[in-house]
Amino acid sequence: MPDLESRPASPNPRRAWPALLGITLIVAAAALAFAWVAGWLTPSRLTPQRFTNAIETSNGHIYRGFRRAHAKGVCVAGYFEGNGQGVTLSSARIFAPVRTPFVGRLSVGGGSPYGLDSKARVRSMALELNSDDGQQWRMAMNSFPFFGVASVQAFYEQTVANTPDPATGQPDPVKQAAFAKAHPEFARFAAWAKSAPWPTSWANTTYNGVNTFRFINRAGEQHDVRWSMQPQTAFAAMSSEQREAADGNFLSEDLDVRLAQGPMRWDMVVTVAKPGDPIVDPSQSWPEDRRHVIVGTVVIESTTPQTTGACRDINYDPLVLPTGVEGSGDPVLAARSAVYSVSFNRREHDIASGKAASATGPAAPQGAKP
Amino acid sequence: MSSATHFNLTARVLHWSMAALIVTMLFVGIGMVASMSWRPSLVSLHRPLGIAILLLAIVRLLNRLRHRPPPLPADLPAVQMLAAKASHWVLYALMFAMPLVGWSMLSAGGYPVTMFKGFMLPPIMPHNATSYALLRSAHTRLALLLFATVLMHLAAALFHAWVRRDGVFASMARGEPPPVDATLAPAVDADEARSGDADETAALAQVNGDER
Numbered sequence: 001m002p003d004l005e006s007r008p009a010s011p012n013p014r015r016a017w018p019a020l021l022g023i024t025l026i027v028a029a030a031a032l033a034f035a036w037v038a039g040w041l042t043p044s045r046l047t048p049q050r051f052t053n054a055i056e057t058s059n060g061h062i063y064r065g066f067r068r069a070h071a072k073g074v075c076v077a078g079y080f081e082g083n084g085q086g087v088t089l090s091s092a093r094i095f096a097p098v099r100t101p102f103v104g105r106l107s108v109g110g111g112s113p114y115g116l117d118s119k120a121r122v123r124s125m126a127l128e129l130n131s132d133d134g135q136q137w138r139m140a141m142n143s144f145p146f147f148g149v150a151s152v153q154a155f156y157e158q159t160v161a162n163t164p165d166p167a168t169g170q171p172d173p174v175k176q177a178a179f180a181k182a183h184p185e186f187a188r189f190a191a192w193a194k195s196a197p198w199p200t201s202w203a204n205t206t207y208n209g210v211n212t213f214r215f216i217n218r219a220g221e222q223h224d225v226r227w228s229m230q231p232q233t234a235f236a237a238m239s240s241e242q243r244e245a246a247d248g249n250f251l252s253e254d255l256d257v258r259l260a261q262g263p264m265r266w267d268m269v270v271t272v273a274k275p276g277d278p279i280v281d282p283s284q285s286w287p288e289d290r291r292h293v294i295v296g297t298v299v300i301e302s303t304t305p306q307t308t309g310a311c312r313d314i315n316y317d318p319l320v321l322p323t324g325v326e327g328s329g330d331p332v333l334a335a336r337s338a339v340y341s342v343s344f345n346r347r348e349h350d351i352a353s354g355k356a357a358s359a360t361g362p363a364a365p366q367g368a369k370p
Numbered sequence: 371m372s373s374a375t376h377f378n379l380t381a382r383v384l385h386w387s388m389a390a391l392i393v394t395m396l397f398v399g400i401g402m403v404a405s406m407s408w409r410p411s412l413v414s415l416h417r418p419l420g421i422a423i424l425l426l427a428i429v430r431l432l433n434r435l436r437h438r439p440p441p442l443p444a445d446l447p448a449v450q451m452l453a454a455k456a457s458h459w460v461l462y463a464l465m466f467a468m469p470l471v472g473w474s475m476l477s478a479g480g481y482p483v484t485m486f487k488g489f490m491l492p493p494i495m496p497h498n499a500t501s502y503a504l505l506r507s508a509h510t511r512l513a514l515l516l517f518a519t520v521l522m523h524l525a526a527a528l529f530h531a532w533v534r535r536d537g538v539f540a541s542m543a544r545g546e547p548p549p550v551d552a553t554l555a556p557a558v559d560a561d562e563a564r565s566g567d568a569d570e571t572a573a574l575a576q577v578n579g580d581e582r
Contacts, residue, residue, distance in 0.1 A: 019532035027525050034517060037397055039404040047404045134490060136482045152406050313499045314480055319410050323488040331407055338409040345506055348479070352503030 048338035051156055052346065055339070058163040059111025065356020066113045068343040070124055073107025074252050075309025078263065078300040080129055086295030089223055089270060090215035091324035093131035095295050102129045104300065105311040106202045108251065109142075113359070117251040118243040121193050125207040125229055125266075126316035127298070135322035138314075140336070141207035141229060143199075147282035148189035152335040157182070185283040197237035201254045203264045204233040211318065211336075212279045212328040215270070224273035224328060226286065229266035229298050233258075255303055266298040280329045307360055313351075315344035375440050376541045384430045385542055388465070391423050395468075396517050403510075417472075418485045424469035431462065443536045454526065457519055464516045470494075471512060475505035 032041070039047045055068045063071055079099040086095030094100045108115065109122030123143040130136055149155050161179035165172045180186050199205040207229040215223045238246070247253060258264055272291040278284035306312050319327050319337040327333050350356040377385065395416065402412035442451060476483045477493035478501040484490050495501055531539035 016533045019528075022532065023525050023528045026528065027521050030521060030524070034397065034400060037404065038400040046406055048406060048409070049404070051406070133488075135488065313497060313502070320482060327410055334408075334410050335406045338406050341403075341409070344479070345503075348499045348503040348506070352500040 046153065046156055048335075048342045051159070051335070051339050052342040054156060054159045054163070055111065055343075058159050060164050060169075061112070063111070063113050063359070064350040065347055065359025067107075067347060069111060069339075070107040070109055070122075071111050071113040072115050072117075072120070073105050073124075073306055073311075074255065075304045075306050075311035076104040076106055076255075076300045077302045077304075077310070078102060078104065078298070080127070080268070080296055080298055082296040083294065085293050086268075086270065087217070089217055089225065089272070089293065089295070091218045092137065092215075092322045093133045093135060093324075094129055094137060094322075095324075098132065100129045100131045102127045102298075103310045103314060104128065105306065105314075105316065106251070106255065106300075106303075116248040118238075118246045118248070123199075123202060123205050123207075123251070125202075125205075125298075126311070126314075128311075128314050128316065128320075131322060133322075136320055137322045137325065138316050138318060138320040139209065140316040140318045140340075141209050141227075143205050143207060144189065144192060144210070145206075145208055146189065146192075146285045147210050147332060148186050149183050149332075150185050150281045150283040152331050154183045154186075155332060155335065158186070189283070198243060199231075200236045200238050200242075201233065201258065202251050203255070203258050204231045204235045206230050207266070209318075210282050211330045211333040212273070212282070213321075214326040214328055216324050216326065224277070224279050225270050226273075227268055227270045227295075230269050232265040232267065232297075252303070259301070259303055263299045263301045265300075267294050268296050268298060269293070270295050280331065282330055282332050307358075312360070313348065315340050317341065317344075374438070374546070375537065376544070376546045377439060378433070378437050379545060380433045381430070381437065381439070382542060382545070384426060384433065388423060388426050388430065391419060391426070392465070392516070393520065395419055395423065396513060396520070399513055414484070414486075417476075417483065420469040420472050421485060421491070423465060424473075427462075427465040427469075430465070434462075440541045442538065443534075446536075450526075453522075457523055457526070460515070460519050461523065464512060464519070467512055468509070468516060471505055471509050475502060475509050478502035478505055 035041050039045050052068055056062050059068070059071075067073075079101045080094050081099050082095040082097050084095070084097045086092070089095070104125065104127040107124050107126070108117055108120030109124070110120055124141060126138070126140045128136065128138050149158055157179055161175045162171045164170055180190065209227045212224050212226055215225050217223075255264075270293045271286060272293065273279065273286060274290060277286045277290070304310070317337050317340050318333060321327065327337075347356075347359075351360055376382075398412050398416050398419070402409050402416060405412065442454060446454070473483060473491065474495045477495040478498050480497040480502075482490050483493065495505075527539050527542075530536055531543075
């Protein structure tokens with residue numbers, strides 16, 4: 001049988017060049033498509049890497065081995081105890097009347113791990129809950145009641161506007177004013193930052209999820225929700241004189257004192273949206289009269305320094321979610337997930353490459369200036 | 371069939387389906403780390419797709435070990451022969467390495483290895499910053515190596531199909547041809563085709579026979 005298939009054929013140069021051109025074009029097109037998807041051809045496109053670069057620039061210094069945002073904090077451990085009320089909203093295991101252990105972190109806003117607690121307007125609580133069905137829920141909540149801006153681009157512009165001018169070491173007020181003018185929703189956040197009382201402790205601070213999530217119960221019913229951790233510890237505000245006088249690390253010192261007396265507790269309060277409430281805009285609060293459901297209690301029992309604690313190597317990505325909880329279409333939520341991942345990768349690379357002695361050792365300075 | 375001229379059906383189905391999956395994975399992977407908005411949905415696609423490729427790679431390796439691939443043309447220059455062998459080794463190695471490095475990396479990073487909501491694979495590495503960082507870098511570098519090798523493989527396949535026209539492309543593109551009935555055979559005389567180096571008719575017949 002004549003075997004045309006395996007017949008050796010020598011290339012015919014006269015006929016080969018269009019084929020070679022075609023092959024080159026096909027391979028080049030594939031490579032260009034890849035480069036475009038990777039963002040290599042569009043230096044002005046906002047990527048998580050470029051956003052993280054902007055945060056590092058805004059911090060004025062790269063603190064190796066630390067989180068690029070909310071760099072200062074402590075690890076905490078404890079459990080969440082569901083009260084059963086959340087089961088009607090979500091099939092997540094933590095809402096059953098069981099105890100779910102967590103590794104968490106309490107922190108303050110800002111890019112420096114040596115910043116002064118008394119200057120940090122924003123405080124935050126992050127939790128990694130490991131439920132007994134093998135699933136995990138990571139939360140990252142903040143003390144502000146709503147997000148400062150409505151979009152990812154605005155979030156980026158805010159970071160750039162707050163970058164210190166190398167000449168003065170301070171952000172340029174002209175750029176900050178231009179940012180505020182371009183994003184009118186920021187005025188409400190600025191008003192909050194100016195007028196809201198400063199709680200005296202991490203323990204009596206409320207932490208808000210801010211972004212919208214979707215809860216799905218066993219019957220498959222869906223609800224758009226936001227949640228808050230509301231302290232059972234009595235609220236007390238600091239005067240500006242008290243803040244002036246406070247130690248740079250007063251929050252962790254206060255935490256140590258309180259935990260020596262016993263655990264600290266927060267109610268997890270879920271707010272259920274009504275049709276028409278803003279879902280994808282975290283800068284818009286929902287009306288006060290929305291249904292609130294207390295679904296359980298966050299109990300913090302112990303704390304360890306972040307340089308040696310279990311929270312150091314956890315990325316509190318708010319989109320690591322169990323069955324019964326999904327992210328919403330809020331673009332800021334997806335952006336947080338993306339940027340946290342880059343921040344985590346850089347931090348872990350710092351640690352692996354031995355550049356992060358001050359972020360990893362037990363002797364690491366806790367609050368001293370670098 | 372020991373002297374097969376074509377890959378068997380299993381090999382061909384695996385080759386083309388995995389080609390689609392791997393190219394998809396490379397674009398999903400590079401896209402998800404560069405996107406401010408698509409990351410959540412792309413990551414949840416990337417993980418199960420990676421494990422699917424790992425499972426298919428196991429089947430493919432077993433099939434490859436049981437069925438020898440058709441030999442490369444005897445007149446293929448030694449350099450091209452070597453490049454073909456080496457690139458296939460690299461492709462096989464990366465089909466296994468990419469998902470395993472990805473799985474290890476998520477384990478070392480302390481992430482749940484979620485296949486779909488409520489179903490997770492167990493960690494295969496302890497949670498550790500140093501191993502996470504090394505694996506995370508390796509995953510990216512190996513992905514770039516895989517993409518480069520896929521492009522070379524594509525270029526070589528098209529070179530075989532359009533320039534050399536030696537049946538190598540056809541050996542993966544379709545099955546063994548049915549036995550040729552002499553009375554219905556197309557009017558191409560194999561001997562004549564062999565004799566005419568620059569014979570346009572034979573070359574065309576070759577294209578028609580091989581690449582359709």
